Amino acid sequence: MTTTPEDNGPPPEVSDAEIAAMHDDPRFVELKRTLFRFTVPVLLAALAWYLVYVLLSAYARDFMGIVLFGNINLGLILGLSQFAVTFYVTWAYNRFTARKFDQQSAALRDDIMNGGAK
Amino acid sequence: MNTLAQEMSDSDRILTISLFMVMVLVTILITIQGGRKTSTATDFHSGGRGFSAWQNGFAVAGDYVSAASFLGIAGTIALYGYDGFLYSIGFLVAWLVALLLVAESLRNSGRFTVADALSYRMKQRPVRTAAAVSTLSISIFYLLAQMVGTGALVTLLLGIKEGETFLGMDAGAAKVVGIVVTGLLMVAYVAFGGMKGTTWVQIFQACVKIGLAFVLAILVLVHYNFNLSSLLGDAASVSGQGAAFLEPGLRYGTEVAGDSLQTLWNKLDLISLGLALVLGTAGLPHVLIRFYTTPDGKTARKSVNWAIGLIGMFYLLTLVLGFGAAAMVGKEAIIAENPAGNSAAPQLSQVIGENIAGSTGGAIMLALIASAAFAAILSVVAGLIIACSSSLAHDLYNGVFKHGKASGKQEVVFAKFAAVGVGAIAVVIAVFAQDLNVAFLVALAFAVAASANLPTLLFSLFWKRFNTAGAVAGIYGGLISSIGLVIFSPTFSGTETSLLGEGVDIAWFPLSNPGLVSIPLGLICAVVGTLMSSESNPDRFASMQVRAFTGAGAERASVH
Numbered sequence: 001m002t003t004t005p006e007d008n009g010p011p012p013e014v015s016d017a018e019i020a021a022m023h024d025d026p027r028f029v030e031l032k033r034t035l036f037r038f039t040v041p042v043l044l045a046a047l048a049w050y051l052v053y054v055l056l057s058a059y060a061r062d063f064m065g066i067v068l069f070g071n072i073n074l075g076l077i078l079g080l081s082q083f084a085v086t087f088y089v090t091w092a093y094n095r096f097t098a099r100k101f102d103q104q105s106a107a108l109r110d111d112i113m114n115g116g117a118k
Numbered sequence: 119m120n121t122l123a124q125e126m127s128d129s130d131r132i133l134t135i136s137l138f139m140v141m142v143l144v145t146i147l148i149t150i151q152g153g154r155k156t157s158t159a160t161d162f163h164s165g166g167r168g169f170s171a172w173q174n175g176f177a178v179a180g181d182y183v184s185a186a187s188f189l190g191i192a193g194t195i196a197l198y199g200y201d202g203f204l205y206s207i208g209f210l211v212a213w214l215v216a217l218l219l220v221a222e223s224l225r226n227s228g229r230f231t232v233a234d235a236l237s238y239r240m241k242q243r244p245v246r247t248a249a250a251v252s253t254l255s256i257s258i259f260y261l262l263a264q265m266v267g268t269g270a271l272v273t274l275l276l277g278i279k280e281g282e283t284f285l286g287m288d289a290g291a292a293k294v295v296g297i298v299v300t301g302l303l304m305v306a307y308v309a310f311g312g313m314k315g316t317t318w319v320q321i322f323q324a325c326v327k328i329g330l331a332f333v334l335a336i337l338v339l340v341h342y343n344f345n346l347s348s349l350l351g352d353a354a355s356v357s358g359q360g361a362a363f364l365e366p367g368l369r370y371g372t373e374v375a376g377d378s379l380q381t382l383w384n385k386l387d388l389i390s391l392g393l394a395l396v397l398g399t400a401g402l403p404h405v406l407i408r409f410y411t412t413p414d415g416k417t418a419r420k421s422v423n424w425a426i427g428l429i430g431m432f433y434l435l436t437l438v439l440g441f442g443a444a445a446m447v448g449k450e451a452i453i454a455e456n457p458a459g460n461s462a463a464p465q466l467s468q469v470i471g472e473n474i475a476g477s478t479g480g481a482i483m484l485a486l487i488a489s490a491a492f493a494a495i496l497s498v499v500a501g502l503i504i505a506c507s508s509s510l511a512h513d514l515y516n517g518v519f520k521h522g523k524a525s526g527k528q529e530v531v532f533a534k535f536a537a538v539g540v541g542a543i544a545v546v547i548a549v550f551a552q553d554l555n556v557a558f559l560v561a562l563a564f565a566v567a568a569s570a571n572l573p574t575l576l577f578s579l580f581w582k583r584f585n586t587a588g589a590v591a592g593i594y595g596g597l598i599s600s601i602g603l604v605i606f607s608p609t610f611s612g613t614e615t616s617l618l619g620e621g622v623d624i625a626w627f628p629l630s631n632p633g634l635v636s637i638p639l640g641l642i643c644a645v646v647g648t649l650m651s652s653e654s655n656p657d658r659f660a661s662m663q664v665r666a667f668t669g670a671g672a673e674r675a676s677v678h
Contacts, residue, residue, distance in 0.1 A: 016661045023661070031667060039219065043219065047215075050396055051392075070347030071347045073361075073364055076350075079200075108670070109668040109670045112664070
């Protein structure tokens with residue numbers, strides 16, 4: 001049968017104050033900085049590219065209609081590029097977290113949990 | 119001609135119904151199997167938090183790819199060409215916001231609902247109430263759109279036309295039966311299976327709908343020797359629009375000759391829609407609570423990778439299906455069947471099946487695609503019901519009325535009754551609203567999610583000064599402005615296609631999509647509300663951020 005560690009309230013091993021104490025630790029500050037340095041510019045760039053695409057669809061229809069080859073026009077290619085960008089960012093973020101985030105974040109977590117366990 | 123009803127005999131319908139039944143039976147077995155171990159609140163709301171990245175990724179895809187995107191986007195492409203594509207792009211790019219900012223942090227800092235994360239460092243009752251109100255509004259708008267669509271879809275998929283009967287049902291009766299059966303099924307999934315049963319149902323249904331869309335798209339491409347260019351060329355020439363069919367502008371942001379003001383509004387409306395789509399997904403409660411079903415934040419994030427892959431592939435397939443239907447079925451035959459184009463994909467499957475194996479082949483392919491569409495309805499609707507019942511039970515009943523003192527067992531019992539109640543209300547409203555044009559409710563749900571939920575969610579994770587007043591003002595500000603603007607928009611009154619028809623005209627807001635105004639308004643309300651209150655809780659902010667980025671102290675999976 002099911003046994004759930006704790007049904008109400010947060011898991012017990014570590015107190016809120018012990019978790020909060022990590023916030024000013026230079027390693028946590030560095031972890032946040034590393035994370036934001038990746039996510040903020042990448043997300044802003046991807047959303048900007050999406051916005052450009054929507055604006056082109058609204059205001060630059062002749063441009064979107066330029067035929068590149070056969071029946072494939074620029075609009076279709078730019079639309080597909082949105083898929084490509086989304087897939088690429090997903091892949092890049094996965095690589096970033098594997099290389100620069102997960103280990104550091106897990107180390108800090110272990111630190112908090114070990115320091116907190118009485 | 120390829121209209122469904124003319125060719126659809128009772129034996130074809132029985133084939134379709136049989137496939138529906140098989141699918142329903144399989145999902146009920148899955149629910150019973152999955153629900154056996156549902157006893158605690160963690161099991162009911164979050165499926166025991168034991169789902170792996172691929173499992174949750176498939177379930178998210180099952181939750182997200184609705185019949186509206188399955189049939190609606192293919193249909194819009196079939197009728198209007200390029201513009202259907204715009205919709206699917208917004209739906210996909212939106213996932214980057216969920217991936218980069220929300221998934222992992224939300225999983226690490228909340229327990230069961232969106233309100234958990236939002237109210238973490240705030241005064242519990244006002245913020246929980248506000249978050250529950252927005253969760254319920256979004257989910258119920260979305261739910262009604264799905265339920266009303268269900269009735270029409272079932273009659274469409276069974277090919278019952280006005281004046282015809284099948285098993286003694288005319289089209290009107292079949293619609294009601296479709297809505298009621300869907301309502302009963304989704305309540306059964308949620309009440310008996312909880313999140314665990316629902317998740318497995320969604321995984322199964324994601325495989326069904328994406329798999330069948332894949333097969334159908336491949337068959338279309340085989341027909342064109344994998345030459346996309348000649349498929350597009352055929353679609354453009356059959357449509358009668360020529361090259362314009364492959365360019366933006368036939369459906370959204372249309373240019374009205376001689377009316378530059380209306381042209382301006384139409385284009386702003388397109389931008390407004392685009393914003394709501396891209397910012398709404400990461401605020402949809404029924405999608406967000408899926409992240410709690412994984413064991414930790416890292417798995418939640420990795421499940422988004424799966425979801426993006428599946429959803430992106432699916433939208434690429436709809437592109438092929440839409441242009442395939444435009445080329446092989448043709449606009450006139452589609453409109454004769456369903457003016458909104460929802461029948462494009464089923465009609466395409468019938469044509470393809472006939473090309474391969476005559477009328478039997480057509481009937482089999484049609485039945486398969488019809489069941490895929492039915493799967494899409496059931497899994498999305500079940501996800502919405504669980505979001506509503508979790509929020510009612512965990513946020514309002516326990517959090518607000520019982521001050522968090524109700525036991526897990528009481529919460530689960532309440533949640534099950536809430537699921538039945540919400541399901542019953544949705545069925546009744548959907549039956550009465552079945553002839554209204556409610557397609558706008560999906561766009562409204564996205565607009566509310568983008569205006570009320572996303573800004574407050576991001577502020578609570580990233581802005582130290584953010585506080586109770588800001589969260590409450592942001593949520594209600596975004597919610598009220600989105601709904602209010604839609605009430606005063608042409609969607610609601612003043613034109614032939616409005617909800618209230620042409621007779622009533624209170625439409626002073628020119629855009630059908632409120633996002634362009636309501637998203638900034640929601641943001642401003644959150645900022646102004648914050649600055650007007652002196653409350654601040656730096657310690658709780660510190661612990662929330664540490665939890666969000668390290669997963670320390672996060673809720674764990676059930677031990678079995």
